Amino acid sequence: MRENSAYRFLVIFLLAVAIFFITYFSANFAQEGQKNNPPVQPLLLSSPFVQSRSQPASSTNSSSGNGTSLNSSAQIVPDFHLKSNLPVPQIQVQAAMIEDLKTRNRYLSLNIYRPWPMASLSKLMTIYVSLQVFKPADKIEINQDYLAPYDNFIKAGSAYSVEDLIKLMFAISSNTAANSLARAYGFDNFIGLMNGQAGKWQMWQTNFEESIGLSPDNVSSAADLEKMVFNIYKDYPNIFDISRNPQQTVTDISSGKTQTVSSIDYFAGQPDFLGGKTGSTDEAQENLISLFDYQGRPILIVVLGSNDRFKATQDLFNWFKNSYTF
Numbered sequence: 001m002r003e004n005s006a007y008r009f010l011v012i013f014l015l016a017v018a019i020f021f022i023t024y025f026s027a028n029f030a031q032e033g034q035k036n037n038p039p040v041q042p043l044l045l046s047s048p049f050v051q052s053r054s055q056p057a058s059s060t061n062s063s064s065g066n067g068t069s070l071n072s073s074a075q076i077v078p079d080f081h082l083k084s085n086l087p088v089p090q091i092q093v094q095a096a097m098i099e100d101l102k103t104r105n106r107y108l109s110l111n112i113y114r115p116w117p118m119a120s121l122s123k124l125m126t127i128y129v130s131l132q133v134f135k136p137a138d139k140i141e142i143n144q145d146y147l148a149p150y151d152n153f154i155k156a157g158s159a160y161s162v163e164d165l166i167k168l169m170f171a172i173s174s175n176t177a178a179n180s181l182a183r184a185y186g187f188d189n190f191i192g193l194m195n196g197q198a199g200k201w202q203m204w205q206t207n208f209e210e211s212i213g214l215s216p217d218n219v220s221s222a223a224d225l226e227k228m229v230f231n232i233y234k235d236y237p238n239i240f241d242i243s244r245n246p247q248q249t250v251t252d253i254s255s256g257k258t259q260t261v262s263s264i265d266y267f268a269g270q271p272d273f274l275g276g277k278t279g280s281t282d283e284a285q286e287n288l289i290s291l292f293d294y295q296g297r298p299i300l301i302v303v304l305g306s307n308d309r310f311k312a313t314q315d316l317f318n319w320f321k322n323s324y325t326f
Contacts, residue, residue: 079105080297080324089315094285094305095222096312098320101230101291101298107320112222115205116304119279119287120173121225122213127166127239128232129193130181136163139253140184148175148212153261157254164250170243171263173278175212182211201227216283222302229289229300240275240291244268266310267292274298278309288313294321 080100088108094116098108134140141159153168154160154176160168165181168174182190187210194208203224209215220228232239242248246269251258267273267290274291288309292299299320306312 077103078326083325084323086323089319091312091315092307093303093312097222097302098316099300101300115219115221117216117284118213118218118220119281119284120213121277121279121287122218123169123178124228124277125194126178126211130162133185134162138162140180142180146180146183148179151175159253167242167248167250171248171261178211201231203227213279222304225302243275244273292317295326
């Protein structure tokens, strides 16, 4: 019995010694391995606050939430910086915005999410959809049903190319031109395309009841209008060039008569004006979308619900130029 007890004691003692040495050497081995191979801390590139050290942050990441440039390039695009802390001019408007359309960095925002009647700013979407469904040279014959209020230029029985109707929408904000394009395609389908395009561009505060803008139910916001201008400028970069000209020449295909019309946009013809669109109704008051060239950048200014849209826009542009530079 004593021999068996001694034997068991020896076995237990040897097992304890073995366990001690295995634990000791394993711990030291692991510790040495950590010294020679420190753990890797992963870069959480999915986080908006962490970037790879090998790729410097691009200034195209703007305060508007997406830093997409018009040419969608990967180049680093510098932002404007404040040079003079000037007070914002006192203007009577319902909403306003100043933005570098290339970086989509906003430098002034006032009630930009407030829905407001678009008036003839609606015609920008009419122009875009027309370019999608027609060719510029397509002929649109004008019948009596196409005639719209507040437009005495286009007559029933005349015919114009799509290109010339777009010129008339930019120059004199022709209501009949906008109505004729929608009617020629099929009114309901055309308006459906306008609203469908607004949905694709995530213009959630925008609705089109017709192609002219006379309806107070044609509503949008400055933030939504920025999305529309950005996408039109991206897809058709030269379309705003039409509105830069102080005069437009159009031809009635039926009679062969050519006429020249003068733009109602005060800025048309100015060297730094890149284009824009006017709009006004009793409900909307005066609206204006303008693009200006400043230090090689397209600067977007949106003014809604103004009692003097051109003065308000000029005051905002002057403030921006005096306040910001590269």
